Amino acid sequence: MTNFRFLLFILGAAFIFLSCSEGEKDRLNFEEQGREVPEFNADSAYHFIERQLDFGPRNPNSKGHQQAKRYFLNTLEQYAGARYVYSQDFTAKGYNGDTLALSNIIASFNPQSSDRIMLCAHWDTRPRADKDSANQDKPILGADDGGSGVGILLEFARLFEEQPPPIGVDIVLFDGEDYGKEGDLSKYFLGSRHWAKNPPVEGYSPRFSILLDMVGGQNAQFPKEGYSMQFAPALVNEVWSIADEEGFDELFIQQMGSKISDDHVVINRILGIPTIDIIRHNPSSNNSQFAPYWHTHNDNLSIISKKTLDGVGKTLLELIYNRISVSD
DSSP, rough: OOOHHHHHHHHHHHHHHHHGGGGGTTOBBBOOOOOOOOOOOOHHHHHHHHHHHTTOOOOOHHHHHHHHHHHHHHHHHHHOOOEEEEEEEEEEEOTTTTEEEEEEEEEESSSSSSEEEEEEOOOOSSSSSSTSSSOOTOOOOOOIIIIIIHHHHHHHHHHHHHHHHHHEEEEEEEESSSSSTTGGGGSHHHHHHHHHSSSTTTOOSSEEEEEESSSOTOOOOOOHHHHHHHHHHHHHHHHHHHHHHOOOTTTSSSBBBBOOOOOOHHHHHHHHOOEEEOOOTTTTOOOOOTHHHTSTTTGGGGGGHHHHHHHHHHHHHHHHHSSSSOOO
């Protein structure tokens, strides 16, 4: 039996059960559970980012893209087990008529649980530095835009192996998020569009999903992104409340942000899964201004902050391990 078929068998049964029973409770109801929360290791998350950058840019069809895919699969298989890791391979048309070879990478933890959540990020990097003053036609390293969200999720995977979460957790790394050109949304979010229209598990319905995008930069601030507040305000408010309790209020600021087109909008609109986006942007801007290194060659390891990684990681681990009520 292939890894994918085994995953379908286990998770399919879980989601059938979940679809029958989930209406009996509020899927976005949170309270402290008194459970032990593992310690997030920002040094480890930083290392996972550093390792990605060792491959160079990870834009579709590049050597770095191919190497990173193998690395993600090997790393997640180490933590989740080979049976519970799946590469959803697909193709898309590029701007020059070329065929892009793309892969969404999925790993499931606590697969026997019928009650699940999803954590996601995009793993590809931008094939052009269109916001830079030089070398605009060259791909970027994407330490924050791509690398940071994946780095945090790989650290979570390491912790999930050591201390299994009380709820089922699916990590999804989307490909092809950042391929598009400015002003052309049709070629952004290629991975999440394919995943949402071709769900590996029919009827997949986790309680909620959290998207991480640009979550590792120095001096970052995360206002409450507009679409997230539209689709899942209770989840947003819980995450920001936890951050405040944990002392990360300067990171997760209590301000409304802009509505930002990202993978979470695709997931919400196509599958109806309540999904929020933790994403760095300027809340006072009318045009969703991002960090000064955004879509430039300055998006490299030098702008990554372990303090930022620590705030995001600890906040979400508290949510996952200690704020979700699950039936025994």
